[in-house]
Amino acid sequence: MASCGLRFTLLIVNAEIVAVGSELLTPFRQDTNSLFLTRRLNELGVEVIFKTIVGDRPEHLLEASRRALSRAQIVVFSGGLGPTEDDLTRECVAQALGLELRRNHEMVTALYTRAAAMRIRMAENNVKQADYISGAELLKNPRGSAPGQWLDTSYEGQRRLVILLPGPPFELEGMFNEHCFERLKLALPEAHIATCELKIAMVGESTADQRAAVIYKQFPDVETTILAKQGEVQFHLKARGATQMEAEALVDKLSSLLEDEFADEIFSSGGESIEQIVGYFLQMRGATLSVAESCTSGLLAERITSVAGSSRYFMGGALVYSDQLKREFCGVPPLLLASDGAVSRSVAAALAEGIRQRCKTTLGIGITGIAGPGGGSEEKPVGLVFVALADGKHTEVVERRFPGDRERIRWFASQLALDLLRRKLR
């Protein structure tokens, strides 16, 4: 591998990610490659300090290239490496660096061979994919036609690592993992980084943060990121150390204190989803499950069966949107529906036990609620949800009132059901 003789002088190396493509400047599409790239760069101790999104116009691409090269030590470009007239990343980065483009004749042959194998006649302009910036290595792309490039060079007297990757995520991720990660590791100062991810369910973000802050503030050397989405809060911990052991000890200490604080609520410390955890527990206990869903109408079952192999513990159930089907499939007594209403503690319990018996499963879940926007009343407002869990001996019913719109209320109801199952089974 070429090395330009300059060394990185900072302890923490920084990077800029430049996403190229006019479609990324429309209201319809967004650069997502940078999330993958950031994760992998962070693993190497590299900090991303800027992200730039730029279209296909050469004057803009040249400006973005110069700017990135002037302010970051590693510059990763994604997109604009294809065969069309709009694909100008190669040309503009070369111009920014004041380097020439050369043609790799082996690659030209490879492009013609690839086209022949696919029984297509290659258009003349495809050949430009074999052009590389003087001094760069071409990176093979078994998933597409455009190769990437790796260049260890300098800009205005500073060492720069420049990486050109194709835009399609599938091609970019494969190429980065296979050709760039190890190369970067060798080129960078050694970094010892430990990470940990804790997930908790059904606790609000501000409550979680309040309870956690008392703890994580004692660890200023651990970077703690709190991420909340849809009834789940994640703590992402990251620490650097002089050795790997030191970094891991630091993260372990904080994570075990957080696990004590959230003993009841933490469902995963290894990245698993709550659907997976519930699946593990059901299998571990040799238990089976059926569901009767009214307001969520399939969302809970869909989430449970998103896990491969769920047919081992999930049998099925009923979508009981209408009252008629609550009677028909779960044997909910008509009198109960008339006296308490379809959205009630007693009907939730009858759904859970009814579906359990009907499907001959160990456990049964019943969900009924008002997802809105219509159908609410003063007594039973939009957002009111009852979730019941029956095991044949006992039926537990939880009542909640969720804020937000239809989608959010339904999601929270399914999340509550999964968390009930988790607590029951753990």
Add this chain to the structure above:
Amino acid sequence: MASCGLRFTLLIVNAEIVAVGSELLTPFRQDTNSLFLTRRLNELGVEVIFKTIVGDRPEHLLEASRRALSRAQIVVFSGGLGPTEDDLTRECVAQALGLELRRNHEMVTALYTRAAAMRIRMAENNVKQADYISGAELLKNPRGSAPGQWLDTSYEGQRRLVILLPGPPFELEGMFNEHCFERLKLALPEAHIATCELKIAMVGESTADQRAAVIYKQFPDVETTILAKQGEVQFHLKARGATQMEAEALVDKLSSLLEDEFADEIFSSGGESIEQIVGYFLQMRGATLSVAESCTSGLLAERITSVAGSSRYFMGGALVYSDQLKREFCGVPPLLLASDGAVSRSVAAALAEGIRQRCKTTLGIGITGIAGPGGGSEEKPVGLVFVALADGKHTEVVERRFPGDRERIRWFASQLALDLLRRKLR
């Protein structure tokens, strides 16, 4: 409103969006405000030429501000307007422009009043939210505490419109709609822009593009964007004209040609989802629906009931993950399951007609298939799906083999069911 006396000289005004916040440079979070801002700016004829994402460090923020001001006519900043030490957008933009920060005393009072109403004691540093860049107007934020700013100024002799908005999407969108859109419209050259969005189902992106390209290439003045996601292809058309009528005539001409070409496949030209369209048709025909889902296990029902008011036409159905429940809930004959297997044309038909009768609905849908990753065989590979639609007289069954992973196969199966319903009902 202040005006600096300079005019925009280009016909098409351009913009840069700068998203501020260190969390936007992690692998966990992404700037999404720019999609909203781009959509609204495009409506005014403004083209977004760069997007920059920068953290909270003042030297980086200052650099990003200077760069944006040097290369775009409108610069919109989002985030970094709050009360904490990390909120430095005001300070850095002022410094980049060489302008002073002033304090608005009315706003100071308003901040104290707001805190008092919420029964909290305001921390001293909150007051800095009342600071504005000399010459800027403060924009009220009824959804949060940090006001925005609007500044019509110049940078290196060029007119610049500078807008500072708070980061939370809810606050940013409200503030832009209420305070910025009309101000921009007045400040910009008049633009006449027409748009149209056509959606088609169950046609691959490359097939759709091939068939459409013959048509849209005859309209170089209409910007055509093709967007594909999960069994749906969207054509977004946009044209400018000397008058609004001219722009609309241009878009109409292209869209009607595309509607002719895709007469069978287009399900929406007004932005509606396929779930909404199926709902309209069911209501229009006074029909009711039930479903029996095996491999999709609730996904179809969940999608149908994501539409508010779907209880008028959707009754419910059964989740028949196990063979036992296929018999129990839909009366599928045990012999049929034994001879043809659960994933077969005949079982799909039996599920559809069985659930229709059981739920006493006009129409019944049955879905069975192999979502994988396990469970496939040479004869019945992963991705094989049968969808049946029964109306009591006739049962139509469609067989498909979908590529991709479990999630994708299940999604396509539900999409195929919705498209079958649409074709039946239209």
